[in-house]
Amino acid sequence: MRVLKDKDRVLYDKLVRLAGGNSQIVLKVLSNPHRSSVDLRTAIKEIEALRNSQKMSAAPSPSISQAAPA
Amino acid sequence: MSIAWATVVIVVLLLPGFAFFWGLYSPNQVTREVSPASPLAQLAGVVVISFLVHACAYFVINTRLCVGPGALPATPCVDFDEFAALLRIEAFTLPGTPPRTFRSMLDSYAGWILVYFATIGAVTGLLGFAAGKLIENGYLSGFTRHRYLFMLERGRKKKGAELVRAHVLSRTQNLNNVIFYDGILQDFFAKADGTISYVVLHDARTSTIEITSSGTLHSDTSTPLDIRGESLGTKPLLVITSENIANVYFEPLNEVRIESGDDTDALDRAIDELEQASARTAGDR
Numbered sequence: 412m413r414v415l416k417d418k419d420r421v422l423y424d425k426l427v428r429l430a431g432g433n434s435q436i437v438l439k440v441l442s443n444p445h446r447s448s449v450d451l452r453t454a455i456k457e458i459e460a461l462r463n464s465q466k467m468s469a470a471p472s473p474s475i476s477q478a479a480p481a
Numbered sequence: 482m483s484i485a486w487a488t489v490v491i492v493v494l495l496l497p498g499f500a501f502f503w504g505l506y507s508p509n510q511v512t513r514e515v516s517p518a519s520p521l522a523q524l525a526g527v528v529v530i531s532f533l534v535h536a537c538a539y540f541v542i543n544t545r546l547c548v549g550p551g552a553l554p555a556t557p558c559v560d561f562d563e564f565a566a567l568l569r570i571e572a573f574t575l576p577g578t579p580p581r582t583f584r585s586m587l588d589s590y591a592g593w594i595l596v597y598f599a600t601i602g603a604v605t606g607l608l609g610f611a612a613g614k615l616i617e618n619g620y621l622s623g624f625t626r627h628r629y630l631f632m633l634e635r636g637r638k639k640k641g642a643e644l645v646r647a648h649v650l651s652r653t654q655n656l657n658n659v660i661f662y663d664g665i666l667q668d669f670f671a672k673a674d675g676t677i678s679y680v681v682l683h684d685a686r687t688s689t690i691e692i693t694s695s696g697t698l699h700s701d702t703s704t705p706l707d708i709r710g711e712s713l714g715t716k717p718l719l720v721i722t723s724e725n726i727a728n729v730y731f732e733p734l735n736e737v738r739i740e741s742g743d744d745t746d747a748l749d750r751a752i753d754e755l756e757q758a759s760a761r762t763a764g765d766r
Contacts, residue, residue: 413667413668414634414645414667414669415665415666415667418642420665420667420683422642422739422748423644423665424716425748426748427684428752428755429748429752431755434684434686434705435703441734442732442734442735443735446735447735448737448738449735449737451737451738451740451744451745451748452740452747454737
């Protein structure tokens with residue numbers, strides 16, 4: 412039995428690309444227990460926000476990099 | 482010879498029942514590909530449905546279509562005595578004996594008999610199809626044997642994108658660590674008793690679960706099986722068969738609604754911007 416439609420698979424792969432290849436971000440956005448559905452534009456915004464916040468937290472802080480030699 | 486002939490006649494008479502069950506399973510991809518859970522019960526159903534259909538057809542033809550004010554011209558009545566002769570051993574003409582009346586009956590009404598079986602076969606097939614669609618859409622839920630299978634199939638029929646995430650606990654283990662997979666459920670196959678035969682996961686990841694005396698401990702990170710993650714076309718699949726499945730937790734995700742074509746254009750633009758920015762960053766380095 413086929414569960415995943417081809418167009419849904421393509422959409423999911425695009426969302427993963429938007430998340431910078433991190434499928435965990437997409438799954439986090441689509442696993443919101445407080446809603447049963449989400450429109451695509453909202454999903455794009457939430458994925459971009461999560462992706463950017465993860466990028467910021469992963470990037471080394473300038474103050475730390477400056478403090479390290481001292 | 483006579484027994485074989487009687488068997489052929491009985492199988493032909495059961496055609497409406499077979500057509501009904503063919504129609505019943507055709508819209509339902511969950512059970513269409515598996516053998517019936519109880520072949521004997523299904524055969525009983527075939528016999529009962531065939532009997533009812535023939536009885537109704539006999540009543541309609543002999544009281545409405547071949548006699549009376551609303552009768553269709555040239556429509557012959559069903560002669561039960563002639564029909565019963567077909568099933569008997571002496572119905573066959575032996576060498577040296579004169580031909581019996583049923584032979585001329587067959588010569589005269591072969592076309593009508595074919596039309597009769599084609600019509601009731603088509604009608605019962607359509608009735609079965611309608612019943613199958615009702616079951617599939619949840620209106621005859623009492624006939625649903627394995628409801629969770631229909632839950633999995635529901636997303637495929639929705640207009641929006643409703644994905645199902647599957648968390649698969651495997652039987653592969655080392656000491657107290659058990660391999661765990663999760664991914665988007667792409668294909669699913671169940672046996673006749675509803676147990677899982679295999680699952681196919683899209684964009685699968687793997688992790689471990691450690692079984693301790695105080696409970697289970699899931700590893701903090703999971704690793705994508707597609708380690709490079711560079712394939713822009715169809716991504717690799719993970720097929721897990723029942724021999725390696727301890728249990729599966731199915732999690733329907735939020736349905737993604739696409740209001741218009743502008744939404745998908747916005748997604749494409751956002752991906753292009755991200756990938757162009759990544760290319761510029763890589764070029765600066």
